[in-house]
Amino acid sequence: MDERWLQKQVRNCLRHYGYDEEMMPLSDNEWHSLCAHIAAAKEEHRGANVYELVHDAVYRFLTGA
Structure with missing residues (x-):
């Protein structure tokens, strides 16, 4: 999975929060x-929505969970 693309998605999500x-x-x-973490979760759950x-x-990161 492209890390730059993931970073863009994470940035957008961080702004959302x-x-x-x-x-x-x-x-x-x-x-x-x-x-x-996201890439590993995608490998584990191939059908999951990225x-x-x-x-x-991001939620786990921000809440410290």
Whole structure:
């Protein structure tokens, strides 16, 4: 899965949740971790909607779950 495309999807989702990337930028490690989590979830659940997986991962990231 293309990591740049996933980052774009994650950015859009973060905006949806009101996250201000300029005030609290994500580190390279956080970006990689989020994208890796989404890609792994997609491998595990091939029929899952990527947009739902992105929202799940971002929600977990923001809530610390």
